[in-house]
Amino acid sequence: MLGFSIYLNKDVTSETEQYIKRLKKNNFNGIFTSVHIPEEDSEKYKERLLKLGSLAKVNNLNVMVDIDRNSLKKLDISLSSLNYLKKQGITGLRIDDKLASEQIATLSQNIEIGINGSTFTEEELRQLSIFNAKMENIQAWFNFYPCPDTGISRQFFEKQIRMFKKYGMKVQAFFAGDENRRGPLYEGLPTLECQRTYDPLASILKLKELGADLFYLGDPGISDESLDQIRTYQETGSIILYTKKAENVSEKMYNYILGKHNQRPDPAEYVVRCEDSRMHKVPIINSENVIERVKGSITLNNRFYQRYMGEIQLVKGDLPMNKKVNVVGRVDNGSISLIDSIQPGQEFYLYKK
Incomplete structure (x- = not known):
C-alpha cells in the first residue's frame, strides 16, 4: 500500500485538501501524521488532527498518527477515547517511544498499532505475545531520517524485516520526496540512507524487493513526474x-x-x-x-x-x-x-x- 505524510505544524487548509485528493487520485491510500506537540499548542494540534481525520474519512484513507507518551496525555488519548478517535477518521497509532509492552498489547485490542521498526527487539515482540496482543493489528513502522548519513543500512533493514515477518507482521518504510522537502534540512525523509537521492518509484521497488509491505512518502511533496512513474508502473507494469x-x-x-x-x-x-x-x-x-x-x-x-x-x-x-x-x-x-x-x-x- 502507498501512503503519504501531512504534518500538523500548519493549519489544515483547502490546499491540504487538494493535496490529499491529488495523492488519492494517484492510488495513495494512507496518511501518516505526527503529534509530537509543543507545550502551548495541544488544543491547536488536536483541532488539526481531527480536521485531517475528517478529510481522510471523506476520501476513504487510513490515518496513522505518530505519538509519544506525553502526547497521549496531552490529547487525552486512552482506551476510553479510542472509539471516538476512530469515528473521527483516525485508524491507527504509531508508538514512537518505549511504551510498556502490556499497554501496547491492550491498545492493539482496540485500534491498529504501529511499533517502531527501527528500534523494536525480538524480546519485546515476545512480550507482546505474552500479554495477548492482537498481532494482526500491529505493524512495524520504521523511522525516517532527516539528517544526511544517518539513515539505516540495508543490511539492518533486512535483518529487522526478517524478525517481524517471523511474527506475521506487515512492515512499513518511508521514501524521500522529490519536491517540497521538509525543513529545516530539506534533505529528504527516507528510512534507508542509500535512497536519499532516489526517485520515489526507485525507492518503492527496492523496498518491496527487500520485503516491505507499506510504502509512505516521508516528505510533504512529490512531483507530477514521479506520480506519473508510480501510476504507470501500478497500472501497466511499465517503468518510466x-x-x-x-x-x-x-x-x-x-x-x-x-x-x-x-x-x-x-x-x-x-x-x-x-x-x-x-x-x-x-x-x-x-x-x-x-x-x-x-x-x-x-x-x-x-x-x-x-x-x-x-x-x-x-x-x-x-x-x-x-x-x-x-x-x-x-x-x-x-x-x-x-x-x-x-x-x-x-x-x-x-x-x-
Whole structure:
C-alpha cells in the first residue's frame, strides 16, 4: 500500500485538501501524521488532527498518527477515547517511544498499532505475545531520517524485516520526496540512507524487493513526474526513466533513443539491451561522442558494430570507452537505480527530462 505524510505544524487548509485528493487520485491510500506537540499548542494540534481525520474519512484513507507518551496525555488519548478517535477518521497509532509492552498489547485490542521498526527487539515482540496482543493489528513502522548519513543500512533493514515477518507482521518504510522537502534540512525523509537521492518509484521497488509491505512518502511533496512513474508502473507494469541528452550529441541522435522499449528476455550482465532496437530501419549511425560509459549512460551502437548498429543499451555499471558505441544520453540521477529494476522482457520508456 502507498501512503503519504501531512504534518500538523500548519493549519489544515483547502490546499491540504487538494493535496490529499491529488495523492488519492494517484492510488495513495494512507496518511501518516505526527503529534509530537509543543507545550502551548495541544488544543491547536488536536483541532488539526481531527480536521485531517475528517478529510481522510471523506476520501476513504487510513490515518496513522505518530505519538509519544506525553502526547497521549496531552490529547487525552486512552482506551476510553479510542472509539471516538476512530469515528473521527483516525485508524491507527504509531508508538514512537518505549511504551510498556502490556499497554501496547491492550491498545492493539482496540485500534491498529504501529511499533517502531527501527528500534523494536525480538524480546519485546515476545512480550507482546505474552500479554495477548492482537498481532494482526500491529505493524512495524520504521523511522525516517532527516539528517544526511544517518539513515539505516540495508543490511539492518533486512535483518529487522526478517524478525517481524517471523511474527506475521506487515512492515512499513518511508521514501524521500522529490519536491517540497521538509525543513529545516530539506534533505529528504527516507528510512534507508542509500535512497536519499532516489526517485520515489526507485525507492518503492527496492523496498518491496527487500520485503516491505507499506510504502509512505516521508516528505510533504512529490512531483507530477514521479506520480506519473508510480501510476504507470501500478497500472501497466511499465517503468518510466527520465533522461538527459549528452552534451556533445546532436538532438536528432538523442531523439532516436526516446520512447517505448522492452528489455530482451535474455538479460545481459552489464547493460539493458533494448529488444528490436536494431531491427528498425535505421540510418547510418556515424561515430559520435565515443567516451567512457559510466553507469546510467544510454548508448547507441554506431556503424563500426556492423549488423549490431542501432542497438540501444542502458549501462548498469561503469564500462570503458568502445569506439563502436556512441554515448547519446544519460538516465537522470534519481532514476539510475531503476535500471536494475527492469526485468527480462519488461516494457520501459525513455523520456526527456
